[in-house]
Amino acid sequence: MRIWNSTLGSICSVIGAGSQATPALEDAMADIRRSMNAALGRPVAVAALGIARRIESAQDLQELWYLRADLMVVLAALQGEAKAREALFDIASRFHGLLPRAFSSRHSPLENACSASSAAPPSASPQAAAFADMNPRSRAL
Numbered sequence: 001m002r003i004w005n006s007t008l009g010s011i012c013s014v015i016g017a018g019s020q021a022t023p024a025l026e027d028a029m030a031d032i033r034r035s036m037n038a039a040l041g042r043p044v045a046v047a048a049l050g051i052a053r054r055i056e057s058a059q060d061l062q063e064l065w066y067l068r069a070d071l072m073v074v075l076a077a078l079q080g081e082a083k084a085r086e087a088l089f090d091i092a093s094r095f096h097g098l099l100p101r102a103f104s105s106r107h108s109p110l111e112n113a114c115s116a117s118s119a120a121p122p123s124a125s126p127q128a129a130a131f132a133d134m135n136p137r138s139r140a141l
Helices: 002-015 023-040 046-057 061-079 081-093 109-119 126-134 136-140
Strands: none
Touching: 023 046, 023 061, 023 081, 046 061, 061 081
């Protein structure tokens, strides 16, 4: 494992992945780290200690970018998915202009479908009534 990591590090340094960051980039990374740690809250829950260490040890913006998914999982477990999504939206906005465009968040077509269906008033369609009759849980409610 150690040999693989040193070989990978050598390859990355040759192609420029390990280049020195500018002071402005270092400030941006520190700001992103602060916002990720702030989302975890203080004191950090035991379940969040692993992700907190990974945030602090991230070497570059790409690592921090990819840690968002793990952070979302931890935040959703601790605070609920809605609050976790709000926190991640704020964190993702801090990456704007710092990474190549391919790293930007893309809107899912499901987000539009979900928001449209939740905004529409519920209708009593025959299919919904038939499903409610077939579903034993709906009769218990």
